[in-house]
Amino acid sequence: MVGPSAKPAAWHPRLAGVAPCETAIILGSGWSSWAENLVIECSLDYSEVFRTQENSIANVPGHAGKLHVATWGECRLLVFQGRFHLYQGLTAAQVSQTAQLAHAMGTQRLVLTNAVGGIAPELMAGSFVIIKDHLNFQGDNPLRGLSPSPFIDLCNLYCTDFYPDLKIWADQQGIALHRGVLAAVVGPSYETPAEIRALERLGADVVSMSMVPEAIMARYLGLEVVGLSLVTNPAAGLSTDPLQHQEVLQCGQDAQAHSSLLLDQLLSYWTAAH
Numbered sequence: 001m002v003g004p005s006a007k008p009a010a011w012h013p014r015l016a017g018v019a020p021c022e023t024a025i026i027l028g029s030g031w032s033s034w035a036e037n038l039v040i041e042c043s044l045d046y047s048e049v050f051r052t053q054e055n056s057i058a059n060v061p062g063h064a065g066k067l068h069v070a071t072w073g074e075c076r077l078l079v080f081q082g083r084f085h086l087y088q089g090l091t092a093a094q095v096s097q098t099a100q101l102a103h104a105m106g107t108q109r110l111v112l113t114n115a116v117g118g119i120a121p122e123l124m125a126g127s128f129v130i131i132k133d134h135l136n137f138q139g140d141n142p143l144r145g146l147s148p149s150p151f152i153d154l155c156n157l158y159c160t161d162f163y164p165d166l167k168i169w170a171d172q173q174g175i176a177l178h179r180g181v182l183a184a185v186v187g188p189s190y191e192t193p194a195e196i197r198a199l200e201r202l203g204a205d206v207v208s209m210s211m212v213p214e215a216i217m218a219r220y221l222g223l224e225v226v227g228l229s230l231v232t233n234p235a236a237g238l239s240t241d242p243l244q245h246q247e248v249l250q251c252g253q254d255a256q257a258h259s260s261l262l263l264d265q266l267l268s269y270w271t272a273a274h
Contacts, residue, residue, distance in 0.1 A: 012048050014042060014044065015044075015049075015105065018041070018042070018069050019076065020076070020105060020106025020107070021076040021105050022076055022077075022107060022108060023078070023107055023108070023111065023270075023271065024077065024078040024079070024080065024099075024102035024105070024107040024110045024111070024223075025077060025078070025079050026083050026098055026110070026112050026113060026214060027079065027080065027082065027113055028083055028113045028115060028211070029232070030113075030115045031113040031114075031115075031230065032064055032081050033253075033260070034259065035070070035081050037260070038068065038070035038071070038072060038077070039071045039072075040068050040069070040070045041070060041071065043066055043067065044066070044067045046082070047065070049067055049101070050101075064081040065082045066081040067079070067081070067101075068081065072267060078102055078105050083098060084097065085210055086186050087186055092213040093142045093143075093144070093145075093217075095213040096142040096213045096214050096216070096217035096218075098214055099215075099217040100221070103221040107223060108223060109225075109270065110215075110224070110225050110226070111228065111263070111270075112214055112215060113230070113259075114210045114227075114229050114230075115208065115229070115230050115231075115232045116129065116182065116208040116230070116232070117190075117206060117207045117208070117232070117234065117235035117236070118206055118233070118234050119206055119238070120178075120180060120200075120205040120206070122178065123178060123180070123205060123231045124176070124234075125232055125233055125251050126176065126254065126255050126258075127177070127178060127230075128170075128175065128176065128228065128230055128231070128258070128259070129177075129178050129206055130160055130178070130180075131158050131179075131180065131181070131182045131226075131227030131229060132158055132179050132180065132181060133157070134181065134182045135184065135199070135202060135203070135204055136212050137186075137199075138212060138213070139186060142213045142214075142217040142220075143216060143220055146220070150220065157225060158215070158226060158227050159224050159226050162266070162270055166266060166269055169265055170262065170265075178205070181203050182205070182206050182207070182211060183204035183206070183207045184207075184210070184211060184212035185207060185209055190236050191207060191235065192236055193236050193238075194237075196235045196236045206231060207235050211227055211229075215227065226266065230251070232251035233251065
C-alpha cells in the first residue's frame with residue numbers, strides 16, 4: 001500500500017532518471033493501437049515494473065502489458081498499454097498500481113479508457129461515452145487500509161468540463177459521443193440479463209469490469225481524472241447474440257480511427273485548460 005506522498009513498492013530503476021510526465025493514459029481493451037503513433041522515449045514490460053506475482057496481464061487478449069514514456073506534441077506522457085483487473089485474482093489496490101506509478105512519475109492528470117457494454121438504448125456499438133460518475137459493484141476499494149485518511153470525497157471525481165466543446169467537435173466528425181454513468185462489476189463472466197435490468201434501474205448507462213479502482217486511487221493521490229469508454233456491444237439481454245471478448249476486440253479495431261481522433265482531441269482540450 002502507498003500513501004499520497006509515497007512511491008509504489010515496485011518500479012523499474014530505468015524510470016528513476018525519467019523527467020516528470022504531465023499526463024498519464026491507461027489504454028484498455030480496444031484502445032491499445034493509439035500508442036503506435038507516439039514518439040516513444042522508453043518502453044518496459046509490466047513484468048519489469050510491477051512485482052505483483054499474480055500478474056497475468058499477458059493472458060488478457062487486447063492488453064499488451066507495456067509501459068511507455070512518450071511525447072504527444074509538447075506534452076510528455078506516461079502510457080500504460082493494458083491494465084490489471086480484479087478478475088485476475090488481484091485486489092483493487094493491486095489493480096490501481098498503474099495510478100500509483102503515474103503519481104510517482106509526477107503526473108497531474110490521468111485518462112482512463114476502456115471497453116464497455118451499452119445499457120442505455122442510444123449507446124450502440126462503436127459509440128463513445130465520457131464518464132460522469134460510477135457505481136462500484138466490484139466489492140473492493142483500493143483505499144482499504146490506507147493512511148492518512150482514506151475518507152475522500154468522490155463528488156465530481158471525473159472531469160467533464162470540456163465535454164460540451166468535445167461533443168460539438170465529435171458531431172462535426174460524425175463520431176457518436178455521449179456522457180453517462182459507468183457500473184463496474186468484477187467479471188470475468190459477463191453479466192446476466194437480470195443484472196443488467198437492475199443496473200439500468202439504478203442509473204447505469206454502461207457496464208464494464210474496469211476503470212473504477214484506478215479512478216479512486218488517482219483521486220486519493222490528487223490527480224485529475226477523465227474516463228473515456230468505447231461501447232463495444234449491447235449489454236447482456238439487449239441483443240440476441242452471445243457476448244464474446246473477441247467481439248470487444250473486433251469493435252475496438254473497427255473504431256480505431258475514431259477512437260484515436262477522439263483521444264487526441266480530448267487531450268487537446270484538457271491539456272489546453274492547464
